[in-house]
Amino acid sequence: MNIIISGALGRMGKTLAEAAKASGTEVVCGVDTALREQTAEFPLVKTCEQIPCQADVIIDFSVAENLNTLLNYALQTKTALVLCVTGYSDRQLRDIQEASRQIPILRGANMSFGIQVLAQLAAAAARILGKDYDIEIVEKHHNKKADSPSGTALMLSAAMQKELGGLSPVFGRHGKTGERGANEIGIHAVRGGTVSGEHEVGFYGDAEEIILTHRAENRALFARGALRGAAFLVEQPPGLYTLGDAVADLIG
Ligand SMILES: NC(=O)c1ccc[n+]([C@@H]2O[C@H](COP(=O)([O-])OP(=O)(O)OC[C@H]3O[C@@H](n4cnc5c(N)ncnc54)[C@H](O)[C@@H]3O)[C@@H](O)[C@H]2O)c1
Numbered sequence: 001m002n003i004i005i006s007g008a009l010g011r012m013g014k015t016l017a018e019a020a021k022a023s024g025t026e027v028v029c030g031v032d033t034a035l036r037e038q039t040a041e042f043p044l045v046k047t048c049e050q051i052p053c054q055a056d057v058i059i060d061f062s063v064a065e066n067l068n069t070l071l072n073y074a075l076q077t078k079t080a081l082v083l084c085v086t087g088y089s090d091r092q093l094r095d096i097q098e099a100s101r102q103i104p105i106l107r108g109a110n111m112s113f114g115i116q117v118l119a120q121l122a123a124a125a126a127r128i129l130g131k132d133y134d135i136e137i138v139e140k141h142h143n144k145k146a147d148s149p150s151g152t153a154l155m156l157s158a159a160m161q162k163e164l165g166g167l168s169p170v171f172g173r174h175g176k177t178g179e180r181g182a183n184e185i186g187i188h189a190v191r192g193g194t195v196s197g198e199h200e201v202g203f204y205g206d207a208e209e210i211i212l213t214h215r216a217e218n219r220a221l222f223a224r225g226a227l228r229g230a231a232f233l234v235e236q237p238p239g240l241y242t243l244g245d246a247v248a249d250l251i252g
Contacts, residue, residue, distance in 0.1 A: 001234055002026040003227075004055040004079075006070060007062030008044060009034050012084070012219060016059060017042075019223035025230075028055050032062070048073035057230045060085055067092050071099045080233045083107040084226050086151075100240035106233045108243045110152045111225035115199065116247040118214045119159040122201040125210060126160040133203040133210075135160060135167070136186040140198040148189040152199055157185050160201075 003020060007013040008030025017040060020027050027042040035046045045051055048069050057080040060070055064087045074081045083096065086109045096105060110116075126135060139153040149171065161167045170184045180186075197216035202209060225243055232246035 001056045001231055002028045003230060004028060004051060004058040005030045006032075006048070006058055006060040006066065007085075008032045008040065010061055012061035012222065015219050016061060016223040016226060019220060019227055023224070023227055025227055028053050055079060056234045057082060059226050059230055061226075064088050064092065067095065071095060074103055074105075075099055078103060080104040080230070080236075081106075082226055082230050082233060084109075084111050084222070097240055101238060103238050104233050104236045104241065105239075106229045106241040106243065106246070108225075108229065110155065111222045111229060111243055112214070112216060113225040113228050113243065113247065114214050114221065115152055115216075116225070116243045118199065118201065118212055119156055119244060120247055121212055122156055123159040123163045125201075125203055125212065127163040129203050129205065129210075131164060131167075131182060133205040134180060134182075134184070134186075136188070136202045136204065138188045138190065138198075138200045138202070140190040140192070140195045142194050142196070143191050145191060148191070149187045150189070150197070150199070152197070153187050153189070156199060156201055157187060160185060 003025060005013050005016055005027055009032040017027055029051050030040055030042055030044045031048055031051065032044065033046055035044050038044055043052065054077060058074060059082040061084050064085050080103060083105060096107060099105060137153050137156055139150045141150060157169050166183050167185050168183060169187050171187050196218060200211060200213045202211045229243045229246050233241060
């Protein structure tokens with residue numbers, strides 16, 4: 001598999017180039033509007049229109065505003081597209097859906113492969129344990145994070161809600177809340193210091209607890225997840241996929 005990196009000079013773009021090199025994936029071109037000089041081990045260009053060669057897949061870690069240009073390029077060249085950028089509008093999400101009728105597209109706001117595995121394990125545990133166990137999610141992030149709870153905590157909750165109908169999230173608890181309701185999934189956000197990201201899903205039963213935890217130590221894991229997603233995507237027909245599909249494919 002060979003790839004083009006969109007947003008190649010950004011934090012994630014550079015991390016992805018390193019991860020690609022470590023995994024033996026060839027980067028044939030990098031695209032970044034901030035290009036001033038050739039600083040990479042592969043050719044860099046400023047816009048998609050200047051890409052000089054074909055690739056199996058483009059991995060995008062640029063900005064949401066770049067979507068139209070990317071989709072045009074990918075549709076014209078029939079190149080698979082891994083979209084890792086966050087912050088798309090509803091209109092852009094519809095454009096992605098429409099384009100995926102012609103090319104394979106994988107989109108994910110959390111490309112950590114481990115988090116996808118955690119979501120599948122949590123869903124399986126919820127299915128097996130049923131409603132006799134109280135489910136509580138605790139997520140921790142650095143003190144600069146602007147939103148709570150994390151989108152990933154919501155994704156984990158949704159994965160378990162899908163398995164066990166009738167559950168609904170309860171965000172934090174304060175005051176005279178009374179007994180815990182049987183249909184609650186508690187979601188709690190801890191903020192402090194420089195924590196890269198931690199998600200814990202706890203199943204609390206009668207005299208026993210099962211805790212599943214994922215800890216992100218740095219951004220390299222998102223780059224590795226994007227590469228795994230790309231490897232899955234190049235084998236797929238046109239359609240819209242998630243990294244969760246790639247994990248399910250591996251688990252079988
Ligand atoms: N899905 C995930 O798991 C995941 C993980 C980390 C970051 N992200 C997302 O990836 C994106 C990039 O994050 P970052 O921290 O690397 O940001 P960054 O600002 O460091 O990098 C973005 C790069 O894109 C370039 N760029 C801007 N407009 C462009 C265009 N039109 N064409 C090509 N390049 C363009 C910028 O010059 C910059 O170098 C953000 O949306 C972030 O939320 C997603």
